[in-house]
Amino acid sequence: LFNLGDDKCENLKEKIVGMYQNMGLLSAFVFAVCVSSLMAEVPDDVHADVKHTFVISQCAGTIALFMSTTATVMFCIMVNELNTNDEVKHWATVMGNSAKFMPVGFFMIGAFFTLFGILVWVFMQCGDVMTGWCIVACGPLLFVLPSLAVRKGAWALLMVHETANAIHKARKPSVVALVKEHPRSAELFEKVSEGDVDGLRELL
Numbered sequence: 001l002f003n004l005g006d007d008k009c010e011n012l013k014e015k016i017v018g019m020y021q022n023m024g025l026l027s028a029f030v031f032a033v034c035v036s037s038l039m040a041e042v043p044d045d046v047h048a049d050v051k052h053t054f055v056i057s058q059c060a061g062t063i064a065l066f067m068s069t070t071a072t073v074m075f076c077i078m079v080n081e082l083n084t085n086d087e088v089k090h091w092a093t094v095m096g097n098s099a100k101f102m103p104v105g106f107f108m109i110g111a112f113f114t115l116f117g118i119l120v121w122v123f124m125q126c127g128d129v130m131t132g133w134c135i136v137a138c139g140p141l142l143f144v145l146p147s148l149a150v151r152k153g154a155w156a157l158l159m160v161h162e163t164a165n166a167i168h169k170a171r172k173p174s175v176v177a178l179v180k181e182h183p184r185s186a187e188l189f190e191k192v193s194e195g196d197v198d199g200l201r202e203l204l
Contacts, residue, residue, distance in 0.1 A: 024072035061113030068106035
């Protein structure tokens with residue numbers, strides 16, 4: 001749920017809620033497409049097995065997308081109940097991978113069944129030849145190009161987070177360096193060597 005460099009984020013709550021909201025909007029959009037396809041007119045001369053395949057695929061897609069949308073809304077409600085970055089991190093740790101993969105997993109399943117149902121609908125309307133041409137023409141637009149764009153974007157995000165994390169670690173001063181920069185560093189080292197906790201508190 002969190003990326004490298006998120007420790008420097010001032011408001012993790014707002015970031016996580018925004019992520020879930022975007023996921024919920026995407027799921028709701030595809031959910032609307034899937035539900036509307038259930039209302040599509042089916043030719044009477046189509047074999048019953050093909051009709052059943054179409055209905056089952058769209059029904060499965062509708063349920064999966066509904067669960068994805070519901071999960072994102074519920075997670076937004078949960079995160080909104082948290083008050084600090086530490087609480088958000090603790091919640092994400094307790095939730096585990098379900099906080100990240102449940103909405104996305106349901107969305108991917110729903111999107112797959114939706115596209116499969118649309119393909120079956122094209123087969124019912126136009127036959128196997130036109131369906132084959134549809135796969136050849138629309139396949140790259142639906143799968144290849146979006147996949148490349150998502151992989152490129154994910155790689156760029158990973159590089160940004162890795163770079164920010166490396167710079168943050170390189171610039172993070174050590175305790176010794178902080179003590180040396182203190183205007184009364186000699187007295188600090190003396191108190192540390194003597195184990196004088198009260199004296200350290202007075203100096204700090």
